[in-house]
Amino acid sequence: MxxxxxxxxxxxxxxxxxxxxxxxxxxxxxxxxxxxxxxxxxxxxxxxxxxxxxxxxxxxxxxxxxxxxxxxxxxxxxxxxxxxxxxxxxxxxxxxxxxxxxxxxxxxxxxxxxxxxxxxxxxxxxGNTIRNLTACALAGACPRELVDAGKVADQLARAWIRHPLVQNMPRKMKFTVSGCATDCGHSSIHDLGLIAIEKDGQQGFRVMVGGGLGGQPRAAIEVLPFVAETELPAVIEALARLHQRYSDRRNRNAARVKFVVKRFGEEKFRTLFVEEFDRVRALPQRPWDGLEWHKPLQAAVSRAPVGLIAARDGSTAVSVLVPLGILSSEQLDSLADIAIAAGVSDLRCTREQNLVFLGVAADKVQQLVAGVTAIGLQVPASSEEVATVISCPGTTTCRIGITNSQNFARQAFASAQNDPLAKGVSVHVSGCQNSCGLHHVADFGLHGAAKKVDGRSAPHYQLHFGGDANIGVVGLGGPTIPAKLADQALGLLRKSLAETREKGESVRGWAERLGKDGIDAILAPLDASQADGLFVDWGDATDFPGAPQAKGECAAPFAMDLCYADLADDALISADRNLVVGQDDQAKAEAARALTFALRRLLHARGVGSEDDITLAAAESQVVSLWSDVAAIGQALASVDVAKVQSAEAYREAVAYALDTAAEAVAAPAAPVVAAVGDLNALFEVAE
Incomplete structure (x- = not known):
């Protein structure tokens, strides 16, 4: 405990x-x-x-x-x-x-x-935790940045790792940090996005909440126009507590933060968030190391920066194109050698699956470029000179992947290298609708699906057009095509885009103007009857088995014993934090909440479920009955009853002892069954 x-x-x-x-x-x-x-x-x-x-x-x-x-x-x-x-x-x-x-x-x-x-x-x-905090691709080097978003993400990760509040949430939460208003961290598609801004001469962050992709993509909403950097841990706590309180633990497909926003509506959710934020920021938080803020400079904006970038401090950032983010052990070792030889101690991996070397001195740039080129990687002149292709692993390893997205992406990348029209065009591929390959936010996105052809299941991709995470635009859904024709389809789409796109028109605007009939006309040359291996996916040797039946682990199962234990610990910590600031009544309330979770843990251990609205008295009554064979539990609860009328400190200590007692009782091996000679009923009752 x-x-x-x-x-x-x-x-x-x-x-x-x-x-x-x-x-x-x-x-x-x-x-x-x-x-x-x-x-x-x-x-x-x-x-x-x-x-x-x-x-x-x-x-x-x-x-x-x-x-x-x-x-x-x-x-x-x-x-x-x-x-x-x-x-x-x-x-x-x-x-x-x-x-x-x-x-x-x-x-x-x-x-x-x-x-x-x-x-x-x-x-x-x-798991059902705060996942890796992400940041801008050029964090630490970008001339436009107000602050190094990578350092902010790192500090926030350390502030919340292991905290019992976020170990067993209803579902995962994904956070990102952007170093300026350009929002290269893509706040719009995250549960929480923090965007560095300057307002009225003060530096801080704009707070966005409730974004996400998957089967029901939704853009994040602003909940706070400005918070100081020291308040960022309280922002995370407020969101985590709302997630624990209101998200659906039963329907895992509707348990992300975006569904809480949908349930309450934007205005009501915003009110709930501000109320919770105001409450928790009055309590002690983990320490915050002050950030180093910069005066932003003008610089070009790139959706997937690669090449040589003039950094804010006068050095060069070398952004290396890593095809599909795949690196061998030998390449990783070589990259470390190359970095050390160039005097580089800070690198960044990016959401575009590339690798950036920061702080490269002018006289080391060509040496570094030659080194990475020698191990099979590229340093293009700019992102406009190369195709961007990213992908999730798909069926190469994923239990719920439908198509072999990674091997298709290999083919798409190879084809793009030989197509001048592919330059500056992004292609994102996911093996299913969950968007691990970010197919919703690409010029051309594809997500895997299974579809029958002549009564047989064949791998397919649904197309998406014109998504852009920087501005919070989700791609327009398009037709579904056989996987073996998807590479040809990309070639046709790139050709039409180059020939018919109007000046200043976005890819989404182009697709909307053409409409369904126009897109269908572009893809009309595709002929499934002429496709070789229609029923065999890219990179596979056997027929496509159809959509998987296996259970994935994206929505991690709950171990309710661990969940109750963590929530009890979190409530006890909250009691302590309230004691520190002299809020004794609230401290007692938090301690009572901790005890309730411990009692629910005991009920669960004896096979009895409980609802979130169970009262402390009801839980205690059931535990006393079910655990009458363990005297220590009754004694601990009796001590809590005595402490109720004493100080908040005394009540807290009694509850802490009860939590420890509950943990020991749950962990103890079951007592052996002793039956009288010839008395089989006792054994049968245990078996039942």
Whole structure:
């Protein structure tokens, strides 16, 4: 139980603790010995970035890189981890994580040991948590930035990692930070977006909430026009508490923050947020290191910056195009060597699956470019001189992927290299509707689907046109075409765009002007009857099996015991924070809430469910009856009753003792059944 002393309430957290690894080893051991079933262990391991693949018996491990901030040493460690424990290449993701694949479960703890001992975390990279905080592609170098968004993301990640409030939320939350109003962090498609601004001579952030993609894309709304940087932890706390309070734990498909906004309406949600923010910012928060703010300079804006970029400090940022974000262990090692030789200590992985070297001195630029070119990567002149193609892994590893998006994207990228019309055009590919490949926010987006052709299931892609995350525009949905014709379709679309686009017209505007009939006319040359291997997906050797039946882990299962334990700990911490500021009545109320969660945990352990509106008295009455065989529980509750009329401090201590007692009772092995000779009824009752 997390029994925080007052002095520790606002202590900063490191990304890695030795206790993280010890906790994971204990959980893995309990699962291997059969104490934890698959569902409970799944909920547990996901919090440590260990994610089940479609291939049985192996895991994808997601490495969390807050703000995309990497060092050469981290590149070496990831290379070593991939070489020793995984199979295939590493993958830079659209959320600035690094993923490695096909890790045997029984070796996963040793892999985490290697990462953690070198300062790299996987904690809360998956599961119903605050996922990796992302930032602008050129954070730390962009002349336009007011502040380094990557550093903001990193500091916020450290402020909330391990906090019990965000360990078992109704669903995940995705946050981003932008260093200026250009919003290259793409706030519009995130649960929470923070945009650095200057208002009335003060520097701070605009707060956007409730965006998201997937099956029901929705743009974020502004909830606060301005907050000071020191109030950012309170912004996150306010949103997390609203998410815990109002999101739907039963219908996992409607449990993201955007559905809470939809449920209440924008104005009511905004009111709820401001009320909660005003409440929690009056309480102690974890410390905030002041940011270094800059005077912004004029510079060109690029949706997917690559090439040589003049940085704010006079150095050069070298943005390397990494096709589909795929890097071998050898390339990772070489990139570390190249960085060190060029005197670079700060790199950033980007949402476009590229890699940026920051702070490159003028006399080292060509040396660095030659180095990355020698290992098969590119440093184009600019993003307008190259096609942007990004993709999720799809069916290469994902349980719920429908199409082999990654192998199709390889083909799309190869074709784009030979098509001058592909320059400056973005193509994003997702293996299903969930938009891990960000298909909603590309010039041309594609998401995988299964569709029958002559009674047989064949891989298909639905097309999307003209999405732009910088301005919060979701692509216009278009026709669905066979996967084997998708590359040809992209060629036809690029040709028509180049020939018929009007001056100043966006891709979405172009598609809207053409309409359904116009798009169909462009794609008319596609002939499914002439497609080779219509029923075999890109990169596959066997017929398409149809949409997967496997259960994915994007919506992580709940282990309600862990959930109740974390919520009880969070409520007790809230009691402590209220005591610090002299709000004794509220401290008692929070302590009572902590006790209620502990009692619900005890009910759950005996197979009795409880609703969120259960009263403390009702929960206590049921626990006293169900746990009459454990005297310590009754004694702890009796102590709480005595402390009710005493000071808030005394009540808090009694509740803390009750929480510890509940935890011990739940963890204790079941008592053996002792029956009289010939008395089979007792054994049958236990079996029932």
């Amino acid at each position: 997390l029994d925080a002393a007052h002095a520790d309430l606002v202590a900063a957290e490191p990304l890695v603790r030795a206790s993280d690894l010890a906790e994971y080893r204990r959980g893995l051991d309990r699962h291997m010995r059969g104490e934890w079933d698959g569902e409970r262990f799944t909920a547990f391991r996901l919090r440590f970035g260990v994610y089940g693949q479609k291939q049985p018996g192996v895991q994808m491990v997601r490495i969390k890189i807050p703000g995309g901030k990497l060092s050469p040493a981290w590149l070496r460690t990831i290379a070593s981890a991939n070489r020793q424990f995984a199979q295939g290449d590493a993958h830079l993701t659209t959320r600035q994580d690094v993923q490695i694949y096909s890790v045997a479960l029984d070796r996963s703890a040793d892999l985490l040991d290697l990462l953690y001992s070198n300062g790299i975390t996987t904690r809360e990279a998956c």
